[in-house]
Amino acid sequence: MNIEKIHYDPNDLPYEVIRIHEKKPIKAWVKGVALEAAALQQLINLASMPFIHKHIAVMPDAHMGKGTTVGTVIPTFKAIIPAAVGVDLGCGMIAMATTLKANDLPDNLRSLRTAIENAVPVGKGFWRDDLAGSHPAAKPINQAWSTLSDRWDVIAAKHPKVDDGNYSRNRLQLGTLGSGNHFIEILLDGGDNVWLMLHSGSRGVGNRIGTYFIELARKEMTRNQINLPDKDLAYLSEGADYFDDYLYAVQWAQDYAYLNRQVMMGQVIEALKRTGELPEFEAQLQVINCHHNYVTQESHFGETVWVTRKGAVRAQEGDWGIIPGSMGVGSYIVRGKGNRESFNSCSHGAGRTMSRSQAKKVISLDRHAADTAHVECRKDEGILDESPGAYKPLDAVMAAQADLVEIVHKLRPLVCVKG
DNA sequence: ATGTAC
Numbered sequence: 441m442n443i444e445k446i447h448y449d450p451n452d453l454p455y456e457v458i459r460i461h462e463k464k465p466i467k468a469w470v471k472g473v474a475l476e477a478a479a480l481q482q483l484i485n486l487a488s489m490p491f492i493h494k495h496i497a498v499m500p501d502a503h504m505g506k507g508t509t510v511g512t513v514i515p516t517f518k519a520i521i522p523a524a525v526g527v528d529l530g531c532g533m534i535a536m537a538t539t540l541k542a543n544d545l546p547d548n549l550r551s552l553r554t555a556i557e558n559a560v561p562v563g564k565g566f567w568r569d570d571l572a573g574s575h576p577a578a579k580p581i582n583q584a585w586s587t588l589s590d591r592w593d594v595i596a597a598k599h600p601k602v603d604d605g606n607y608s609r610n611r612l613q614l615g616t617l618g619s620g621n622h623f624i625e626i627l628l629d630g631g632d633n634v635w636l637m638l639h640s641g642s643r644g645v646g647n648r649i650g651t652y653f654i655e656l657a658r659k660e661m662t663r664n665q666i667n668l669p670d671k672d673l674a675y676l677s678e679g680a681d682y683f684d685d686y687l688y689a690v691q692w693a694q695d696y697a698y699l700n701r702q703v704m705m706g707q708v709i710e711a712l713k714r715t716g717e718l719p720e721f722e723a724q725l726q727v728i729n730c731h732h733n734y735v736t737q738e739s740h741f742g743e744t745v746w747v748t749r750k751g752a753v754r755a756q757e758g759d760w761g762i763i764p765g766s767m768g769v770g771s772y773i774v775r776g777k778g779n780r781e782s783f784n785s786c787s788h789g790a791g792r793t794m795s796r797s798q799a800k801k802v803i804s805l806d807r808h809a810a811d812t813a814h815v816e817c818r819k820d821e822g823i824l825d826e827s828p829g830a831y832k833p834l835d836a837v838m839a840a841q842a843d844l845v846e847i848v849h850k851l852r853p854l855v856c857v858k859g
Numbered sequence: 860a861t862g863t864a865c
Contacts, residue, residue: 528860564862620860647861 454843455781463487467781468498469841473832474793475502479509485669486512491519493745497782499752500840501791501832507672510751513785516675517745520735522657522686523672524748527650529690530697531641531733532753533762534705535773535851537725540634545854546717549626549816553855556624559711560704562859563619566612566644577615580706584699585611588692595649595689602652602689606644613643614696615703619859621789621826623764624708627771627851635851636708636723637771639764640701641733646693653686687735694734701729728760728773732788740783747783755779755786755845763845764789765834767826768812770852772838774845786844790834796825803829817856826858 458466458480464487468475479502486508487496493515502511507523514524546552559577561567571578592610596603617624617640624638642649657674660666660681668674676683709723735748753761755776763786764771778784794802800821808827809819817823824830838847 526860531860564860618860622860641860644861651861 458483460484460487464489464492465495466498467495468502469500469782469787469844470498470502471840473500473836473840476504479504482508482670483512485673486514486524488669489516489521489673489675491517491675493517493743494741497752497785499782499785499787500837501751501787501789503791503793505750507670508750511787511791512750513752513783514748514750515740515745515783516748517743518678519675520683520686520746520748521673521675522650522653523674524750525650525690525735526733526750527647527654528641528733529646529650530694530731531639532697532701532729532731533637533639533764534701534727534729535635535637535762535771536705536723536727537629538634538636538721538723539725540718540721542628542632542634544719544721545626545634549855551715551717552626552712553816553857555711555715556708556855556857559707560624560857561616562857563617564859566609566616571612576710577703577707580703581611581614584614584703588696588699591688591692595685595692598685599652599689602648604648606648610645610696613645614700615707616643616700617704617857617859618643622859623767624704624857625771625853626855627853629773629849629851635849636705637762637764637851638701638704638708640697640704642693642697643700646697649689649693653682653689656682656686690735694731697731698729728762730754730761738783740780749785751788752785753788754784755782756784759784761786761845763787763834763838766790766828766831767817767823767856767858768815768853769828769831769834770850772834772847773849773851774847776845777843779844782844786841787837790831790837792830793832794830796830799825799827799830803827812856815853815856818858823858
């Protein structure tokens, strides 16, 4: 990297501005949090793309990703970079406030955790029960799939490789959590109200759609002899082959993810009610369901553009958002301030400080147990890559985006279920 | 993040 070309604006702004000759500016809400050199290099590569509209906005949880950094807002004019949108299309959060209070919960939370684990398949894979039978999850899953199946047929007819004989699996993965940083939690707000929250996306089918079009975009670059600083910056242009098909498929996957979160939340609520350990309750006092990995069309600085939020949440003025911390740390319910320089966005979490492999080496079981002592959750070796120590301090991340969102609730986790 | 291949 040619460091001489980097210039931080001297202005007293809440974000840093990185200007490089003949590249679009990078505006980074990273004051008080570390931005690794490899992430900065990825941002500089991205800033050289000619169709970036105005500038790139970097959220305080930014870290290295595939093609470009996670925690980044990429406004583009008449083009989309499929690898920037990623493979977990429509990944995001849902949260619900319930009528339960802290003292309605049993002393031992293990049974609630077990009930959730039994109600929502976690980790890789799909439902193995016969959902056509009397299984309690069958009806909502079939209902959700009925709103998706026609459009899926359109995608599969034009791009049979996306289908690959997995039609039934797509339905059977609705209502399943996945793995990695996906989780289900029971939490408390400052008024001792119980909240339910979960993080998940479009599972195998979204991955397949993303991967397929990333490869098509690469082939387009080769065919048109376009050289890029990183092959994962391959893009599809409006009017060119595959652009409309990509948008159609991505929108479908985003809808799949949104419904997946709704369906799972229903499974969690029903499972908690069936335990018999809780008084009667309502669970939809307030529902927030937001993507943090998606592309959509919006108007910014007088132009209609594509906005890719790769690990970022829309924060238009008044928008409700969810910013989760890692296991045990807690999460924030926020409202957007409509900061136009961020393209109305905020961070999607705390952001990793180390890779999964490094976390498994560096973080001990004892440290994980201490950091999650107050949470009913996994404490085994397989979860160390998700331990709080592998993530940036969430409070510093929130402080760095005080001009993007207002904090409404800080939620403290009691139970955390992970794949 | 995912499913499959190595």
